[in-house]
Amino acid sequence: MSLEVEGADEAQTEAVTKNLVFMAAERLFALHGFQNVSVRDITAEAGVNLASVNYHFGSKDALLFEIFRRRTTELNRERARLLHEANDRHGGKPPVREILAALFIPPLRWMAPENDRRISLQFLIRARSEGTEEIRTILRTDVTHLRRFSDALTAARPDLPDVEVYWRLHFVLGMLHNNRFSEFDRMNALAEGRMGEGDTAALLERMLDFAEAGFIR
Amino acid sequence: MSLEVEGADEAQTEAVTKNLVFMAAERLFALHGFQNVSVRDITAEAGVNLASVNYHFGSKDALLFEIFRRRTTELNRERARLLHEANDRHGGKPPVREILAALFIPPLRWMAPENDRRISLQFLIRARSEGTEEIRTILRTDVTHLRRFSDALTAARPDLPDVEVYWRLHFVLGMLHNNRFSEFDRMNALAEGRMGEGDTAALLERMLDFAEAGFIR
DNA sequence: GTCAGTTTCATACGGCCGTAAGACTGCCCT
């Protein structure tokens, strides 16, 4: 349940231009939203030619989708690995807190201030609500990733009806997805700046305390 | 802590066209997002002339803002009234569950399937993340409404550090704002349709149980 | 050195966008 960063390399030296576009687009989409960023904005930010987007990705929609796909895969893989490790530690039946930690830790790692994946997380959160119809369809349809977690949770709380588990997982995901800049800033304004965003380790414990309490009850 | 609907009239007979535009715009914005809906879409849906938006509201941005302002005011007023009633019932110091109920009940009332305010809630949730810079600034700046609730919560839990209250309120609002169609559909797909969206009274109790547990802990 | 293949470049096209301008309509007030 630690937040230490682990080796996240990825060679990806192929096609410098394609990568410049990818990174610039992810950044701008995350900051301003899909519809508010034009292909011209992206190529200008990346310092490449206007036609690059359509040459390397096919279309603006396809670019968005590829970023979404890659980041989602990465996030899901990290989560699955942590859940797997929790399974190993507890003989295939980890307690609720460990399951929730596997769900929380990857995005919280990404969110750490010095982490350059911070923008990727903002992108994912945004794409979830503002994405293309294609993205929304996938989100609605492909729930295999979540199933691992709901299964683990029902195993950890066999006394709880399935439906109850789903609802509480729904609430927990709401907590998690609300961690975007603007919402945090709002609450921090209310707290007159005393919320201290930086400490992600403390945030993890806070979130686990809150979510676990709601789950164990 | 009941969900019975109360008198929500509002005369609003002024300028039929203006109202048609208002309603059509709210609906389309809620369903498809601000950037994905054109002035032409709105006026077509409303069955009025293209120029109506600019004549009655000044601009598309101003239209969005006016819808946001009105719905926010209505929601905040309902919440404030419920909190006030809770105060009266408990001599100015209601327990956590009552405070959270004052926060949850208005949006849940709006969300009830037969309620025509359902679309207004979807609009508000969307505007919160996709709105204009002006809307985001207001959300970030104007926290007077939230202060009533954070004050009440710190009074109900004087042993808890202020900062802790803000964090937990942040989590609770995350739970609440995640109640959009798409997110629910996702979880309901995972539950194979067994989540039974319709019963908002049960949902209220479920949310209160979860949030209260996290707060009391 | 040539040629095929890949990548970059400048440019343009058609389309939809938000907004403005000005003519027109109906209604009330005097």
Place this chain on the structure above:
DNA sequence: AGGGCAGTCTTACGGCCGTATGAAACTGAC
């Protein structure tokens, strides 16, 4: 009767958008 006016209509303008095209530049193999 007639003038004023709020509201509605048609139409068009300039602008930015995503994408397509074809030429130019580059790369490596032989």
